[in-house]
Amino acid sequence: MDSMTLALCISPCPNDVYIFAGILLGKVTHLELCFSPTFLDVQAANEAAPTGQFDVIKISYAAYPALRETYDLLPSGGALGRGCGPLLLKNGDAPFDPTTEVLTPGAQTTANFLLDFWAQAPLEKRYLPFDTLYDELRTVPGTQGVVIHEKRFTYEADGLTLIQDLGEHWENETGYAIPLGAILCRRALNLSNTIAALIRESLAWADTHRDEALALCRQYAQDLTDGVIEAHIGLYVNEYSEDLGKEGRAAVEFFFSQQAAG
Template sequence: MKKIELAHSPDADDIFMYFAIKFGWVETKDYEFTNIGLDIETLNVEAMKGTYDVSAISFGMYPLIKDEYALLRTAVSFGDGYGPKLIRRKDKRLKRNFKVALSGRYTTNAMLFRLYYPDARPIYMDFLEIEQAVVSGEVDAGVLIHESILDFDDSLEVEKEIWDIWVELAGEGLPLPLGGMAIRRSLPLNRAIDIENILIDGVKVANDRKDELCKKLEADNLVRISDAMLTKYLDMYASDESVELSELQLKALDKLYELGFEKELFSEPMKSKDYLIPREYEELRNS
């Protein structure tokens, strides 16, 4: 068996998209997948070190690892009319240099936030601590991600949607890129193709058996939310749109990287298609 380390966040959509494989519902050929659950910023940092074979990453940091990792086409998360939320206390008005809690320096939401609020003073903390930091007054505002966007303290309100920031920066008609998966380039190409196809099958099976999988995830205490809230969240971030990158999603990624290059966050322009696993090899191998 070829052992593959697959790192993902403990977020409900990452768990949902991976655990069909974990539960043995997908044919994995001669591969044995071991999963590692870490928060997204830790995954970003570990990807920069080349730690795991396959890892969830923030799309906003991918240009920093593009020479060591290829982008996978599957298990992607985009917002469409929704996304992370900048929240503050209802009794608070933000100054130009407000202090804000972000879930990590390398997250996509942090990248877009800094482009839009260049004078804000960010501090970085675990995303699970951000809501309370705002409630307590430790920070003036914070960007909520993952399931926390669905339910937060009554003393808080939304100052700005990251979705609205994206539309202002990128224009209408493009989904908001948030996160995806990357695979180490040192793996043989035929192996990388196999792994991508297995993961694609895993997301397809998860969607096809959504109700059954959700019940099992809840019963095994693998997700932080349940029932209607879990269904709502998965409809947002783990759906048919997550199975495989579409042309529109690729266009959105290109716009994200264009914005980053224009603002000198990235050293060179890039087109996302150039960093996908080439499928021509598979077609030749099977011809």
């Protein structure tokens, strides 16, 4: 049987590259499937998902409800955990100003939802890709913004002030882990179980060939510091990455219920 090429979309962040390293490097294969990868910022992926151009795609959990009819949510490969949420930061020591705009990494991101969950009031926002957002936050005094990915490990060194750990607020208020990023597979393919198994195998390969997986991560990471890359993987790649399990599924369903209620 001829092989089928699946269009894969993940972010260039270390956790995604690490989890998919076995697949990306051709170490984990399937006789009838191969993957053509594209790397997009999370909000760009959120915007691309409705077009159907990707067969397997990593998006924000907050963007999934609108895609339920087209995509299955896979139990493996995503980002969900504790102590790993987005941070609301400010350039300067002044307190948060709710009348001043807040930079966020995209309207459909979980980070944007968690900002609203914390603020409980309308805010003026400007949406930017997360790396552009961080550059402006770092260089423009008085700027307020929500930071995701590996920048959470570097903000203190860059002189930024923590206003609120939005993930910590979510955990304290709800008791649930934080659903950040989800892996989806197009339902029409009828391959969701197969893809989920391949992702688990790819993660297992990365864990047993860590040096090779980390070398691949360095090719794509925004911050090339080994300590930051490893800290990022250590925080975002966890037991939920292999399988959501009962606790992870409960967190996701509660998140969707809060999103619908809001």
